[in-house]
Amino acid sequence: MEEGLFITLEGIDGVGKSTQAQLLVEYFTEKGCDVVHTFEPGGTKLGQSIRRMLLDPENQQLAPVTEILLYAADRAQHVAEVIQPALAQGKVVVCERYIDSSVAYQGYGLGLSVDMIAAVNKLATDGLEPNLTICLDAEPETALARVGGDRIEKRALSYYERVRAGFLSIAAQNPQRVIVVSAEGLETEVAQRVQRSVVGRLAQ
Numbered sequence: 001m002e003e004g005l006f007i008t009l010e011g012i013d014g015v016g017k018s019t020q021a022q023l024l025v026e027y028f029t030e031k032g033c034d035v036v037h038t039f040e041p042g043g044t045k046l047g048q049s050i051r052r053m054l055l056d057p058e059n060q061q062l063a064p065v066t067e068i069l070l071y072a073a074d075r076a077q078h079v080a081e082v083i084q085p086a087l088a089q090g091k092v093v094v095c096e097r098y099i100d101s102s103v104a105y106q107g108y109g110l111g112l113s114v115d116m117i118a119a120v121n122k123l124a125t126d127g128l129e130p131n132l133t134i135c136l137d138a139e140p141e142t143a144l145a146r147v148g149g150d151r152i153e154k155r156a157l158s159y160y161e162r163v164r165a166g167f168l169s170i171a172a173q174n175p176q177r178v179i180v181v182s183a184e185g186l187e188t189e190v191a192q193r194v195q196r197s198v199v200g201r202l203a204q
């Protein structure tokens with residue numbers, strides 16, 4: 001049984017997950033919490049190898065189901081090796097991306113079965129769900145302008161519109177877990193919104 005606090009940051013490429021995760025980690029550290037900052041894909045040594053496979057431009061032809069299984073394999077190792085042990089020690093875990101990313105990108109974005117993705121990920125994570133998910137939301141044009149291009153980022157803008165809509169659907173279906181936060185504006189402004197959301201939810 002975990003006693004820690006599991007917080008995930010979600011949202012499309014370049015929306016500000018890494019930036020806001022870092023600021024959230026600083027916030028909890030200042031509060032005296034023991035915090036683990038981690039991310040997917042690639043939060044373990046094995047995961048780094050999987051991440052390289054996923055992002056390699058030479059692997060453009062990955063079958064969608066292969067992609068789902070690779071992300072799930074990365075996640076399984078990450079939960080077993082990093083997230084679950086930290087939670088068992090009562091730590092705060094701040095994780096960039098988790099199951100919602102698979103559902104939004106491969107489910108809503110690529111049109112694969114959301115139920116299948118959910119089932120695969122339930123197996124991979126032993127059913128571990130975040131206590132709180134901050135879904136950073138911005139226009140794809142805004143978010144993508146903040147980052148350069150790798151394999152995923154070269155996909156069409158309409159794809160990102162679907163992924164964004166996917167994240168918003170997930171949030172609407174899980175109001176007790178997910179808070180949508182606008183990622184438009186200055187980093188400091190977004191950070192204030194994130195902090196307010198986290199503090200407000202934890203006080204409930």
Ligand SMILES: Nc1ncnc2c1ncn2[C@@H]1O[C@H](COP(=O)(O)OP(=O)(O)OP(=O)(O)O)[C@@H](O)[C@H]1O
Nearest residue numbers: 012013014015016017018019146147185186187190
């Ligand atoms: N509110 C903001 N306004 C402008 N630029 C920002 C803002 N937040 C972050 N950035 C910058 O945009 C870029 C992308 O931010 P960040 O790496 O945090 O996004 P990300 O969601 O983690 O992206 P990825 O999906 O690629 O991991 C970085 O260069 C970061 O410094």
Ligand SMILES: [Mg+2]
Nearest residue numbers: 017018019096
């Ligand atoms: Mg990032």
